[in-house]
Amino acid sequence: MTGARPQTATRDKKATKERLLNGVGAILSRQGFGSLGINAVAQEAGVDKVLIYRYFGGMPELLHAFGQSSGFWPSVAEVIGEDPHELMRLSLADRWAVGLSRYAAALRRRPITKEILAWEQIERNELCEILRDAREKWFVELMAHFPDDEAATDADLISTVLLVVGAIHYFVVLSRLQGDFSGVAVDTDEGWDHIDSVILTILQRTFTADR
Amino acid sequence: MTGARPQTATRDKKATKERLLNGVGAILSRQGFGSLGINAVAQEAGVDKVLIYRYFGGMPELLHAFGQSSGFWPSVAEVIGEDPHELMRLSLADRWAVGLSRYAAALRRRPITKEILAWEQIERNELCEILRDAREKWFVELMAHFPDDEAATDADLISTVLLVVGAIHYFVVLSRLQGDFSGVAVDTDEGWDHIDSVILTILQRTFTADR
DNA sequence: ACATTAAGTCACCAACTGGTGACGTGTCAA
């Protein structure tokens, strides 16, 4: 026994980089962004932290690389649904209500996205910038599928939708720690059914052209 | 010169406690809750950190004591305005629109409150609990001044208002770091005038009884 | 005048953070 076997670890750069990227995701969804650091990621990935510097340059670049991975932001299709034509048959208000309902559901089933959404309110960093850009592009793309028919309403469509989106973000982020907001349940499907119905009513009554 | 004069610091327990409490507020509004720690508060107050343990017991208790101080949450009067009767002459929708507009303005001019509002989405602690309780009681009290006249609307008044409040919180918290939300300015008076007008439209069209 | 108590100072601790330099060792080409 000469002891102290270095265990000949896989020696595979690509695999190691992936382990690190997965580590970021694992920590974000399990412990939250507050615990995300060089040491934690390295440990989670079972890799020496010096490799983060060697392969990525540092934490910001690692986050940037992580931001390139897909899936943490809902696709437009996820909100539009399988059959876009079906959505188009609805009124402007109903269309947006369905879209925003699906949007909220899509956020709710993405722990990492929820985490970054929360992070965005506390700090500015690579990942948050990426998420923000992705969201803004996504929103523009979405608008193309939800044409702003001038005849359909005289209200400020975009601002109204963004206000509702803000509320959705607030409730989604809050749901990580709290069960309700002054009585509005934000951590159950039933609670969100109710929120969806409130949004539906608001949009139906706000987006009308006959005035 | 025998040097090393201990400078005979004021030696006043009450004053020292107050310096510590002020230190909490100063750090919250200048650096944010992320920098709020035993060491930081002690340094800000120009006091040894051991006194925090001696006088309060620890950080949670210090935060609790800070939470008892007044002013960081808007009073009902600040939202109702000087003349309650004037508000009562308005329709349900207009009344709430004015109230929520004043509410947003009250939050915007309170850096510490904004900070705790942000904190609330990230962590649970003494101070956040206190703010939450204060907010919920405040909301109930406010509802008493904004009677839910059953005849005035068939919509879910409370849920709708809370949704708007959620959006307001989101924008207020976001404004600490970002200037806008997909184009909606959240850091200028003009931006908030616009948000207020959007809220007004939504409420006016949602809270109607003639259906 | 003197002892007791309370206010404040100081030095230290362990744990953790991000970051780096020096060291092995497997792989592959010349």
Added chain:
DNA sequence: TTGACACGTCACCAGTTGGTGACTTAATGT
């Protein structure tokens, strides 16, 4: 076979965090 290089390990650094024990010194009551 023998280098050179890339992959990975390890030990260490300085700085910061929360937390504590032992000390000095001022105010107070008898």
